[in-house]
Amino acid sequence: xxxxxxxxxxxxxxxxxxxxxxxxxxxxxxxxxxxxxxxxxxxxxxxxxxxxxxxxxxxxxxxxxxxxxxxxxxxxxxxxxxxxxxxxxxxxxxxxxxxxxxxxxxxxxxxxxxxxxxxxxxxxxxxxxxxxxxxxxxxxxxxxxxxxxxxxxxxxxxxxxxxxxxxxxxxxxxxxxxxxxxxxxxxxxxxxxxxxxxxxxxxxxxxxxxxxxxxxxxxxxxxxxxxxxxxx
Amino acid sequence: xxxxxxxxxxxxxxxxxxxxxxxxxxxxxxxxxxxxxxxxxxxxxxxxxxxxxxxxxxxxxxxxxxxxxxxxxxxxxxxxxxxxxxxxxxxxxxxxxxxxxxxxxxxxxxxxxxxxxxxxxxxxxxxxxxxxxxxxxxxxxxxxxxxxxxxxxxxxxxxxxxxxxxxxxxxxxxxxxxxxxxxxxxxxxxxxxxxxxxxxxxxxxxxxxxxxxxxxxxxxxxxxxxxxxxxxxxxxxxxxxxxx
Amino acid sequence: xxxxxxxxxxxxxxxxxxxxxxxxxxxxxxxxxxxxxxxxxxxxxxxxxxxxx
Amino acid sequence: xxxxxxxxxxxxxxxxxxxxxxxxxxxxxxxxxxxxxxxxxxxxxxxxxxxxxxxxxxxxxxxxxxxxxxxxxxxxxxxxxxxxxxxxxxxxxxxxxxxxxxxxxxxxxxxxxxxxxxxxxxxxxxxxxxxxxxxxxxxxxxxxxxxxxxxxxxxxxxxxxxxxxxxxxxxxxxxxxxxxxxxxxxxxxxxxxxxxxxxxxxxxxxxxxxxxxxxxxxxxxxxxxxxxxxxxxxxxxxxxxxxxxxxxxxxxxxxxxxxxxxxxxx
Numbered sequence: 001x002x003x004x005x006x007x008x009x010x011x012x013x014x015x016x017x018x019x020x021x022x023x024x025x026x027x028x029x030x031x032x033x034x035x036x037x038x039x040x041x042x043x044x045x046x047x048x049x050x051x052x053x054x055x056x057x058x059x060x061x062x063x064x065x066x067x068x069x070x071x072x073x074x075x076x077x078x079x080x081x082x083x084x085x086x087x088x089x090x091x092x093x094x095x096x097x098x099x100x101x102x103x104x105x106x107x108x109x110x111x112x113x114x115x116x117x118x119x120x121x122x123x124x125x126x127x128x129x130x131x132x133x134x135x136x137x138x139x140x141x142x143x144x145x146x147x148x149x150x151x152x153x154x155x156x157x158x159x160x161x162x163x164x165x166x167x168x169x170x171x172x173x174x175x176x177x178x179x180x181x182x183x184x185x186x187x188x189x190x191x192x193x194x195x196x197x198x199x200x201x202x203x204x205x206x207x208x209x210x211x212x213x214x215x216x217x218x219x220x221x222x223x224x225x226x227x228x229x230x231x232x
Numbered sequence: 233x234x235x236x237x238x239x240x241x242x243x244x245x246x247x248x249x250x251x252x253x254x255x256x257x258x259x260x261x262x263x264x265x266x267x268x269x270x271x272x273x274x275x276x277x278x279x280x281x282x283x284x285x286x287x288x289x290x291x292x293x294x295x296x297x298x299x300x301x302x303x304x305x306x307x308x309x310x311x312x313x314x315x316x317x318x319x320x321x322x323x324x325x326x327x328x329x330x331x332x333x334x335x336x337x338x339x340x341x342x343x344x345x346x347x348x349x350x351x352x353x354x355x356x357x358x359x360x361x362x363x364x365x366x367x368x369x370x371x372x373x374x375x376x377x378x379x380x381x382x383x384x385x386x387x388x389x390x391x392x393x394x395x396x397x398x399x400x401x402x403x404x405x406x407x408x409x410x411x412x413x414x415x416x417x418x419x420x421x422x423x424x425x426x427x428x429x430x431x432x433x434x435x436x437x438x439x440x441x442x443x444x445x446x447x448x449x450x451x452x453x454x455x456x457x458x459x460x461x462x463x464x465x466x467x468x469x470x471x472x473x474x475x476x
Numbered sequence: 477x478x479x480x481x482x483x484x485x486x487x488x489x490x491x492x493x494x495x496x497x498x499x500x501x502x503x504x505x506x507x508x509x510x511x512x513x514x515x516x517x518x519x520x521x522x523x524x525x526x527x528x529x
Numbered sequence: 530x531x532x533x534x535x536x537x538x539x540x541x542x543x544x545x546x547x548x549x550x551x552x553x554x555x556x557x558x559x560x561x562x563x564x565x566x567x568x569x570x571x572x573x574x575x576x577x578x579x580x581x582x583x584x585x586x587x588x589x590x591x592x593x594x595x596x597x598x599x600x601x602x603x604x605x606x607x608x609x610x611x612x613x614x615x616x617x618x619x620x621x622x623x624x625x626x627x628x629x630x631x632x633x634x635x636x637x638x639x640x641x642x643x644x645x646x647x648x649x650x651x652x653x654x655x656x657x658x659x660x661x662x663x664x665x666x667x668x669x670x671x672x673x674x675x676x677x678x679x680x681x682x683x684x685x686x687x688x689x690x691x692x693x694x695x696x697x698x699x700x701x702x703x704x705x706x707x708x709x710x711x712x713x714x715x716x717x718x719x720x721x722x723x724x725x726x727x728x729x730x731x732x733x734x735x736x737x738x739x740x741x742x743x744x745x746x747x748x749x750x751x752x753x754x755x756x757x758x759x760x761x762x763x764x765x766x767x768x769x770x771x772x773x774x775x776x777x778x779x780x781x782x783x784x785x786x787x788x789x790x791x792x793x794x795x
Contacts, residue, residue: 509537
């Protein structure tokens with residue numbers, strides 16, 4: 001029977017890749033992330049600057065936290081976009097009828113959101129370097145943290161995006177459900193960036209560990225629970 | 233296991249089936265049995281439950297009462313097993329607006345588990361059947377008219393070669409050529425041994441396929457051309473209740 | 477007694493909120509029990525294994 | 530005597546309710562009259578320090594905090610049970626414990642804040658592990674209850690809520706860990722109690738607090754569960770009525786007219 005399981009696992013990843021490439025191709029065509037979400041995220045950075053009185057030292061100290069708040073807000077939009085792709089013309093129903101395992105759809109959509117978050121984080125990193133004068137002390141830690149946090153946000157966001165879909169008040173429900181769950185990610189990623197950007201003396205690698213654990217748990221849990229979310 | 237019925241193999245077997253939309257019983261106790269290879273026209277006034285009946289058969293809704301067996305699977309217990317073997321054409325097109333027609337069709341073919349080469353060849357055949365020419369194939373769905381979208385949507389379903397077709401007003405929004413294409417699709421499907429349930433207001437057009445006609449009203453089957461007597465099996469009264 | 481204001485506020489808020497919530501639950505129960513006919517509202521008997529605590 | 534046809538009360542729940550009220554009265558007596566305030570003398574200077582009478586808030590705060598976690602854990606277990614077994618009993622239990630737990634959780638935050646002002650000299654302490662964890666937990670379950678209130682097909686609703694509850698409870702250790710490392714300081718004493726000069730009577734009163742608020746919790750759960758159960762019964766009945774109504778529609782419906790002339794169909 002081991003053979004059958006191998007086939008199933010291969011099918012899982014083939015289908016996930018199919019869904020991921022489709023979502024990314026749609027993004028490449030429609031440019032919603034690049035034209036709308038990314039400018040929004042940068043705008044948030046600028047607004048923080050206004051609100052904190054343009055004091056470069058303050059901004060540099062708080063850059064990690066402001067960075068991750070901006071990422072979370074932009075991630076909400078990315079997740080909503082990812083969900084609305086399926087609901088715009090009820091492709092959602094087609095997916096359920098396709099016979100693809102819900103786990104594949106989950107992984108595929110999460111990968112697509114992950115890639116978009118990485119792009120977003122790259123732009124925002126440039127943003128805090130230019131606008132807040134942050135300096136990168138530890139590029140390896142920075143990159144790994146950005147990747148681990150993106151996994152955590154993409155998987156949790158994809159699961160909760162499906163959860164809030166098909167309900168009356170889905171747009172307003174998503175933030176209050178998703179953001180508290182992501183509280184550890186915000187804290188962990190901020191602390192890790194504190195280290196990587198030299199904003200505070202903390203051990204960023206320990207925090208990276210926490211982010212990795214969160215990401216793994218969210219991936220496994222999401223893959224298992226996504227079916228329960230999209231079924232009627 | 234297949235359910236035997238009147239000598240044929242029963243593809244759809246509903247007994248007292250109840251289905252909810254939210255908390256509203258859109259189907260309030262449907263009795264219906266369809267054999268393999270049959271073409272069934274489902275007619276009825278707006279709000280009778282035609283769409284819900286088709287969605288229930290596709291395994292999209294959990295039966296809230298009664299017994300629902302499709303292609304040998306009891307849908308109360310397992311609905312996913314049925315889905316790959318049926319095709320449901322609903323009111324929405326189920327397409328991605330930013331993808332081209334060709335990309336949409338081949339995505340749904342791949343999603344149905346076909347290998348890439350298979351998907352391409354079947355997609356080409358389905359596009360030909362629905363009259364989608366080369367120029368249209370490379371256009372994004374956003375740039376199509378409603379009728380062209382409908383054709384694309386049907387083509388994306390045809391690639392799956394389902395055993396059971398569930399067509400919800402397939403002629404709506406199509407021009408003459410499109411309607412003819414739908415009719416030939418139905419004939420081909422039946423010739424290939426598939427079963428077709430079609431709801432339509434285009435009664436005369438569907439009649440030319442000489443289907444069995446089932447009339448639905450208020451969430452129940454109230455008349456059935458294949459029965460000489462009362463509409464429902466067993467108790468005979470449409471108000472007989474959801475045998476839950 | 478020191479901190480009397482804090483003590484009254486803490487205990488007062490807690491007991492009042494619990495009281496109001498408890499009354500609300502009981503009232504909801506009364507309203508629902510009125511609409512559900514005899515025999516269907518017996519949490520001890522219907523739907524198998526349950527017992528309300 | 531009114532019985533379950535008119536309310537969620539039953540002989541058992543009435544006895545429980547009376548015991549709870551008596552227990553509360555007893556607890557108030559112990560907490561305010563019989564126990565001493567927390568006053569310690571500094572070993573060298575001889576100055577008085579401690580929590581003084583503010584300690585009397587702990588007889589309320591600590592038991593409720595523990596019960597909050599009990600409630601959310603119950604909710605998680607019931608949610609897992611629902612996902613595995615699909616019984617209405619699990620779903621109703623999960624909803625009831627989440628609601629009661631959220632009320633308790635809110636009160637824990639409020640009473641903790643009121644206690645913190647005189648003792649820690651601040652209403653709110655960012656970076657305190659238990660405080661922050663409890664706050665995030667409160668927000669998580671506020672979201673859960675909001676989800677519960679959205680209109681949806683009941684079983685779908687139950688399934689989605691179950692996943693949210695499980696995610697929320699699995700998130701607790703991560704939140705706890707992250708806040709703990711975050712500031713590396715906590716005002717909450719290793720155990721608030723270990724530092725107190727624990728006398729027999731203080732300890733007894735605290736234990737009494739656990740028992741009494743445990744009774745309050747049980748009473749609320751019992752009634753809230755029954756309300757949920759009645760809601761299910763009502764939903765079933767509403768569905769039966771709606772089906773009957775649909776059947777009655779047939780009387781007034783002119784099918785032939787609605788679909789056009791049916792010709793040779795039958």
